Amino acid sequence: KSWPSFVVVVAIDFGTTSSGYAYAFAKEPECIHTMRRWEGGDPGVSNQKTPTTILLTPDRKFHSFGYAARDFYHDLDPSESKHWLYLEKFKMKLHTTANLSINTDLHAANGKRVKALDIFAYALAFFKEQALKELSDQTGGEFDNSDVRWVITVPAIWKMPAKQFMREAAYKSGLVSRENPEQLIISLEPEAASIYCRKLRLHQMVDLGTQTTQNGFSPSDNVGSGMSQGDRYVVVDCGGGTVDLTVHQIRLPEGHLKELYKASGGPYGSIGIDYEFEKLLCKIFGQDFIDQFKIKRPAAWVDLMIAFESRKRAAAPDRTNPLNINLPFSFIDYYKKFRGHSVEHALRKSNVDFVKWSSQGMLRMNPDAMNSLFKPTIDHIIQHLTSPASGSVGHSARREIQTLMQFGDTEIRAMAVDVSTGRTVKASIDFLSH
Template sequence: MKIHSITDLTLKTQLEAVNGKKMPALEVFAHALRFFKEHALQELREQCPSLLEKDTVRWVLTVPAIWKQPAKQFMREAAYLCDAWSMMLPNPANHHQAGLVSREDAEQLLIALEPEAASVYCRKLRLHQLVDLSSRAPGRGCLGERRSIDSSFRQAREQLRRSRHSRTFLVESGVGELWADMQAGDRYVVADCGGGTVDLTVHQLEQPHGTLKELYKASGGPCGAVGVDLAFEQLLGRIFGEDFITTFKRQRPAAWVDLTIAFEARKRTAGPHRTGALNISLPFSFIDFYRKQGGHNVETALRKSSVNFVKWSSHGMLRMSCEAMNELFQPTVSGIIQHIEALLERPEVQGVKLLFLVGGFAESAMLQHAVQAALGARGLRVVVPHDVALTILKGAVLFGQAPGVVRVRRSPLTYGVGVLNRFVAGVHPPDKLLVRDGRRWCTDVFERFVAAEQSVALGEEVRRSYCPARPGQRRVLINLYCCAAEDARFITDPGVRKCGALSLELEPAEGGPDAAGMPPGRREIRAAMQFGDTEIKVTAVDVSTNRSVRAAIDFLSN
C-alpha cells in the first residue's frame, strides 16, 4: 500500500523495514519480480522446454484496481530495472532469467487490475465450482465447513461424469453454467478482499458474453487482512506497552515474523460461531526480551493489564477468547461492508444480481458471514469460488490471453493540460487575463482529455496536436493535470494537481518547408492518448514526415 498512498511517488522512494533500515522501493520490487520470474521459468523448464525463449512469454502483473497511475508505472519500471540487472550477470546464458521485460519488449508485460482478473475468471466458472452463501445456513463459512465442501466435491464429480461430452465441460470452451439464466446487460460486483485492500468493480455482460463493460470506476480502500494483524499488534501494545512492541520489532525482526505467522494460523481458523479459545504461541525470544526489558514475566503483564479476554496458558501461549478474536476482525470487516454498501447505492450500479467475494481474505468465515448478513436483505446473491485464493491468479492468465475482454472502462480521474484560450469578458475571471501582441488571452485553462467516471472504450483515442516552440527543438514536454471533479475550469482550481508529463522526443527537422507547408521548426506533432486500458498510453506522429515520434507519459517525475 505504500506506493499507492504516497502522493509524490518517485523512482527514489524508499521503504523502511520494521528494524528501521531503509532501501529504495524500486530495488525491493525489482528483486521480488526477478525471484518470481526465475521460479516461473524453472517450472517452464520442467514442463515446457520449448517455451523458454524470452519473447514467447507474456508476463501479467496484477495490481489493486484503486492504484493510481504512478503506482502502476512504478511496477512497470521495476520490471524494466530487474531486466537491466540481468545484463550484469556473469553468465550470459542466464541473462534471460533475471528480469521480466525490457523497454523494447514493453508489450510483453501487461498490468492487470485484480478485480478485473477475478471477474474474467468467475464468468468462466460452472455452478459446482462456486458456493452460494445465500443458500447456506447462517454462520457457515463456505471454506470452513469441511463436510459441506466434501459434499460439493462429490456433486462436482458426478456433474463432471455426466457432462464429459458437453461443450461446456471445459471452462475455456465457453460460458459456464452460472450464466445459463443471465442475459446481456445483467450486472454483477466483484469484491476483491486481499491483504492490504478491498477492491470493488462492477461489470455488465455484453453481447456476446465474451466481453465486459465497467459500469462504475474502481473503488475500495485500505481494508485488507493486514488490518486484523494491526489490530492484534495494538492489542499486544495494550498488554505489554507500545514502546516495548516497537522496540521488539526493531531489535528482533525474525522473532516478530514468527509471532505474526503464529497469529495468522489462528486468524484463519476464526469463525463467527466458534466456541473454543484460540492459543497463540509466543516465541521464546519475546518472553525473554520482555523479562529483560520490563523486569517481570509475561504472565505478570497479562494479570496487570486491563485486557481480561486474553490469558496466559500453562503451555506458554496466549489464550484468546473467540470474542476477542471477533473484535480484532470487526473494524476491517465493517470497513469492507461499508465500501460495498456505498457502491451499491450508486445509481450506475442499480440492478446488480450477483456479488463475487474473492481474494485471500475472502477465505475467512468471519468475512463471509458478515457480508452475507449485511447484503442478504438486499436480495443480492453472494457467491464465493471454491479456489477463492487463486481466483485472481487464474484470472490473470485468462486476461493475458485476451487483454481486450473488458471492452469499456470508467476513468477514475479527470485528465487534461493547461492551455491559453481567447479571453471572454464576463466569462473568464480578470486575474486570468494575459495580453500578448495586442491579443487578450485567458491563462491556466484546464483543457480536458477525459472526465472522471467517463466511459472510455478500449482503443478509443483522444487526439491533440502540438508544435515545438523553437526551431530545432528536440523535445516537447507538456504538463498533465488531474482531479476528481468533472467540471474543473482552471488548473489552479482546488483539487487540480500536476500529476505527470507528456514527453515527445523529436528527430532533427529536415531543411525547407515541410509537406504541410510549415516553416522549419514549426512541425506539427499529433499525439493520440488512450484512457480505456489498465494504463494510460500515448503514441505520436510527425505530420511532416508521417514518422512515429517517441512519446511517453511519465507519472513518476512530478
C-alpha cells in the same frame, strides 16, 4: 509479438502478503497451470503461494524470496540478523505513498532504508527465474524469455504512478525491455477475477448442497452463461492489503464488460487484522516494548506473527472455544529484562479481560477477542459496499443481505443471507486451484 506468436502467457500475482504465478500456453489458453509448490510453509497454514518477503545481504545484494528468505532470516543469530535487510508486506507502500517515485524508500525490519524500485525489481526477477525454470522443465528445453508474454496484476484502485512504478520495476528486473513494452500487460485484479469467475462452472463457485439447479441453471453450467445483456454484478476483491470494488455490466453479443462505476476501495485487506493484533499487544505490553522488541528481536517478531496468522485463519464467528497463540521464548525473556516483571504479570495488570495467560506459555484469546480484531476491517468493507461510491445505492431492487466473509491465503469463503427470506448461499473461491 502478437498474442498468437507468444508461446506462453505468465501472470504474476504480486500480493501484499503472498505472491505466485500461473501460466497458459498459447495453444491451450483455457488450460491454466499454477506454479509448483515450493519448499517451506507454516504449521497450521495451507499455502499455494509463497510469502511476499525478501531478504538482502548486509551489502544489499539479493539473497532470497518467500519462505527461503523468511526461514534463513529466522535462523540467523540476533547479532547477525540486525545487519541483514528483511522486508515484508511492502506492496502497500505503493498504495499509501502520495508522491510515489522511483526514489521512494522502504524500511527493512532493522530500520534501514532501501529503494522501493530495487526491491520490486528483485522480486520480479526472482519470479522470472522461477517461471522460466519451470517452463524449461515442463517443455524439456531451454525456454526463452522472448517467447513469454508477462502479465502483472495490480489493484484497480491504484493510481497511475503506482501502475507505472510496476512497469519501471519490470524494466529494471529484466522481465521485459523498454524496446518491447507490449511484452508486459499491467492487468487490473478485479477485471481478471471477473473474467475468470465467468468461466467457472456454477458448482465451483456456489455450494449447492443437495440442490440440482440454482436460478434455473445446472451445476455444470458456466457462471457467465446465465448472464443477459445489461446484467450487472459487483466484483469485490478482498486481498491482503486492499479491497477493490468494481461494478461490471454485460455487453452482448460479444460478452464484453462495461465498467459502470469507477473502481473504489481502500486499505481494508486482511493485514488490517494483523494491525489490530499489534495494537492489542501494545495495549497489554506497552508500545515502547513492542517497538523495541521488533528492532532488537526481528526474527522473533516474525515468528509471533506467523503464529497469529495460523490462529487468525482458525477464527470463525460461531466459534466458542478459545484460541491459543504461542509467544516465542525470546518475547517472554526480553519482556522480563525490559520491564522487570513477567508477561503473566502484564496480562493481569492490563484491562484486557478477554486475553489470558496460559500455563503452556501462550496467549489465550476468547472468541470475542478474535472477533474484535476482525471487526474494524469487516466494518470498512461493509461500509464501502453500501456507500454511494460503490454504486450499490439508489436502485429500487435493493435487498438486505448479511454477508460473512473468511479470508484465506488464496481463498475467500462467503456466506450470504437474505434477511427477508432467510435464504442462504455459500461460496468458496480458490483462485489458484481451478
